[in-house]
Amino acid sequence: MPFRLLVPLGLLCSLPPPHLGAPGPDGSAPDPAHYRERVKAMFYHAYDSYLENAFPYDELRPLTCDGHDTWGSFSLTLIDALDTLLILGNVSEFQRVVEVLQDNLDFDIDVNASVFETNIRVVGGLLSAHLLSKKAGVEVEAGWPCSGPLLRMAEEAARKLLPAFQTPTGMPYGTVNLLHGVNPGETPVTCTAGIGTFIVEFATLSSLTGDPVFEDVARVALMRLWESRSDIGLVGNHIDVLTGKWVAQDAGIGAGVDSYFEYLVKGAILLQDKKLMAMFLEYNKAIRNYTRFDDWYLWVQMYKGTVSMPVFQSLEAYWPGLQSLIGDIDNAMRTFLNYYTVWKQFGGLPEFYNIPQGYTVEKREGYPLRPELIESAMYLYRATGDPTLLELGRDAVESIEKISKVECGFATIKDLRDHKLDNRMESFFLAETVKYLYLLFDPTNFIHNNGSTFDAVITPYGECILGAGGYIFNTEAHPIDPAALHCCRRLKEEQWEVEGLMKEFYSLKQGRSRFQKTTMSSGPWEPPARPGTFSSPENHDGVREKKPAKRGIPLLSCPSQPFTSKLALLGQVFLDSS
């Protein structure tokens, strides 16, 4: 027996197993509690350095330990990091920062600001801080959540952006001067995302304040984009807002377009709006047909559908997360696993990755600590519980700490090939990257609330149920509570209607049902026959012709998962049999 030889060897193997802090792919997932603490430490390292070295500038420069203004002069990092503070559980600092912002923030400044960035970072940040302020123990005024100082600040900031929307097409300029409006001679070329990334913040503003102007301009811009799509159903990268002509005709899901698609889905969920969802589903079909190859998404010419750039951009990594929101989990997981291999290759996601060559693209080797892949991991972990996703989180924490941590914060990685650094820490690092990492490792965070807890808030407009989960993150990771929108729409009529129905309900129980039945028979309950009686938003005019084909599949719903999803773990993917 030659194998007998091994017996003594094996017995020598009997030393105790080494204890490992962060186990690998041998079956045991990374320990969430450990990484939660690490992420927290990361946040405070960066946040404290910002306060110490850079406040009140927009952003921190981590290599020189000072600050500079980047997107305006709003103390941007502070606004962006505000709700992250609460998610990490730091109530007192949240309250302090709210005070600071109320005293210091001024939008009457002669600054040229990006309409898109100001909206997602400033308006979005202030809105979410406003909606979370009660949870953070800030004393709110009686009209909350439909009024409040932070809401007024958000509204003021948004009003400064409105002049950009005054174009012949209704699509906004890219830049606006906060004091003077659109500068004469401003370029009319705006990227697609810069046109279609307003509905979440602006509809929230309109619902909360009651002023419909915000939602209206956002919807007009969305409609114009929808009408500008090509015959094969794709949109390009940049468009002239005066003429409506496409200037850059690359179609894809990444830079320049990304959050447009994101906001179609999130807008549909937030507003229960079938029209937005129908638009997205149409785009989704075209994207699958023309840009998807082997679960990668390439760039194609928007009119012909021919591949123009076989490139993966790190901004595209939000896509799996978006897919998981609408229940397309197996596709999402397949794409995610592709993207994860790129991370494994470099320890980060290069801005551009050439798929056929399997390497970075010239001048696009940096990784500015973007959150998109982690965002997708968070959504997918919620859906599948696959430890592979925690492994990505672990890799991200280790990479960022190892490569980009410097004395004064975390520096953008200029080149992933040699880990050179850049003197910049974008505000989205604290707003998004850290937040999504923390939420990935904290499945019981209030943000993940599944409706088992809630707050009942009495407002002058009636009782509202808030904080019941289902938070929608804007594209800068600022959570919006959909219940608050519903709450502030002042549905007095709905309340009276509900009262009437309750009365009927009880009288029914009292056995007077026969009488009730006769009254009801006069108008039998047939929803399609009398749609006017229900408070349904009007839908389907944009996609009316498609409606009969889609009959049977409600737009605002997810498919339930196939049987194989039970085993779609640890890298295993399944091809749908259909």
Added chain:
Amino acid sequence: MRRPRRRRRQRQQQRRQQQRRRRGGGWRRRPSGLRLPQPGAGQSVLGGPVPSRTARGLPHGAPAPGAARRGLGARLRAAPRLQVHLQVLFVAINCWWNQGRCRKKKHFFYFPVIYLYHRSFGPIEYKGPMSAVYIEKFVRRVMKPLQYIPSQSELLDFLSNYEPGVLGYFEFSGSPQPPGYVTFFSSALHSLKKDYLRTVRFGVITNKHLAKLVSLVHSGSVYLHRHFNTSLVFPREVLNYTAENICKWALENQQTLLRWLRPHGGKSLLLNNELKKGPALFLFIPFNPLAESHPLIDEITEVALEYNNCHGDQVVERLLQHLRRVDTPVVKSLASEPPIQLLDPPLITASPCCNTVVLPQWHSISRTHNVCELCVNQTAVGIRLSSVSVPQCSFLEMAAALDSFYLKEQAFYHVSDSMECSNFLSSYSPFSYYTACCRTMNRGMAGFIDSEPDVFKSPSIAFSSLEKECEVDIPSSVPHIEENRRVFPEVDMNSTNFTGLSCRTNKTLNLYLLDSNLFWLYAERLGAPSTSQVKEFAAIVDVKEESHYILDPKQALMKFTLESFIQNFSILYSPLKRHLIGSDSAQFPSQHLITEVTTDTFWEIVLQKQDVLLLYYAQWCGFCSSLNHVFIQLARLLPTDTFTVARIDVSQNDLPWEFMVDRLPTVLFFPCNRKDLSVKYPEDLPITLPNLLKFILHHSDPAFIPQNLANPPTKECLQREAVLQQHISHLEREIQKLRAEINTLLRAQMQVEAQLSSARRDEHRLLLQQQTLKKQHSLLQLHTEQLQILYEQKTRELEEVAQKLQELADASENLLTENSWLKILVATMERKLESKDGAENLNAPEEEAHSDYPEPSGSPRLPGSTPPPANISSPLAAERSNESRTD
């Protein structure tokens, strides 16, 4: 700065290892038990992505970018450190460092990458799990790719293994390296490149007689054993005898009985492809690749062989016997050439019929042991059956055995710490006896973990070997009566049924093994308990039927349970029930506003009680979670004691087909007493509070009519009262809510009023300010006018003054000229006077001459009638210059 330091550390490490290697000294020696020449073995040098010439060791690849694989190094160091390092050098290379040679040479897509450099073969990449035991196993396999088979029993061992085997026959009598041996050797290494765990094993026979058993006659011929199809001999005449070809041929023609599934963690279609082939039996067992023997796998192999043995093949029978540890002389060729009836079918002792009993806690034995294997042991003396290899088991026997077990529990004797065995006489038949072996289930606690110290004391092994003891050895030590076995025909029927079952059913199973140390997560997803200490689990997954069935986790995974599990699956009206996964209902508080339904509580909550509105949702579905607040509002409105608002997370909870939905969110209404009439909320209707209420109202109304009519009036009254009470309480709640609302409204009003008054005050103040400002303004205007006038006046005055000044200036100019003339005149006059005086004093002619002298022209008194005389011009000039100097 960090990287060079790391390099230095690596170099040091290398040096240390080299030293150790030198000290160890024995690394060039072949292991003593090995008589087989293994070219390059022993001196196999394993290296990283460094030139293999220089004999470097096994790398741990590079630290992942950003060292994401923290702890990996430690694990690997801990891994095959022990004996292997004497023969293998381990080297870690930072292949990420962008100045390094490795980075320039290699282009890796992931880290860590592990290469094993074999001296005579070159690099072999390890792609297996990052687990010490697996890596060590790999290293050992590379070091010894061929297995030497010296005897019959070894041959049987080799062939009866579940993994396919390739045998080469080489005669070493002639030369130390017979022709073709090196090629065969490297083909074995080659196969390791293809699959790191080598599912195809390579063995070498040197004995002519042994070779004949597998129908190999010529030295250098290669044989591929297949359990069911005809085994093959490498066709030298068709294919070139090269390492690649042998390896390819073996891999292409191999036949796997049991397949290991080892997902590598990256994106893969492995399960997809395997499950598409048909229903699959997944067997999760804790696997230690380094263990000497795997009794559980042997048992499973036995099941697999029997299951697939459709034609009663003799070879298979022989192997089965061997697996059952029955050593009988090999009398026939094992090659599956013309099957010849065995002349002397071996005497088979009946395999025990065993069952596992989980003892209830109150039982006396269960205080120490809670699982017992209960076996019916009978010796078949003088009875020969054609189908001898089947365990005989009947429920009758088992029941009897169980009874006697409970009766005689005190008779246990100690075998080891974890196990006790006992034998009993059968109560109904004095001629057979039972064996009971009890063990504690916490054996898994010591479990098999990477580089676990006592891998060879691995509990499952301990158990199995002891089990053997119970079955084989103990009967001899414990007196019992042996008798002819009782034959139950129906039992025979049952058990023979299993042999070759795979060919007789249209639900043929593929059998798969998964290492539960690595892939227990899949087992959990299929319904295995996550807290289980014994990580053994079996499940049949049928993707086409979208169903899966599990072997009751309370039952131990063993031959008997497995066979009945497979049989139950295969028969036409399968008694197996589709296993429904559900979340633990205990985690949800029962007194919750919205009742959380799980698989277990579905029947009780939804189908038993009052009117139920059930929401199907999933946490990840954006459309569901954004409606949470609507359902919470609804649940707060409706009385909880007569109406249930419930929801079920269908991504966590399976339901019977008839209750499943295919879109989320879906709302179903289950009316009281007519659960069969469940109604679906219309899909195209927005889910809002009034709509939901209307839906409920519409569908729940007739529910009470028959009931009310049937009830006696008093009861009706009571009921009515109860309902009224509910309504009242509802209204009270509403009133409270309204009061609260009014309060907030009042507060808001106060706030608004305060704001209004302050605004008004502000306005007033502003007005006042405006007025004062206006006044000030008009005053200022007046001032301005006055100032304007003043200014003009002053300007005029100034002009006048200027004019006067001008005049004055002119006048003074004239005066100045006059003055100078006068001065000249005066001077002239004076000189004249002087000269006159002189002339008067001197002479007259001089006087005459002076009379011609002209007077200065500027003199007012004497207008220039007479020009001054030329001879006095120079003193005059001197005079002038004096004057101008004094000026």
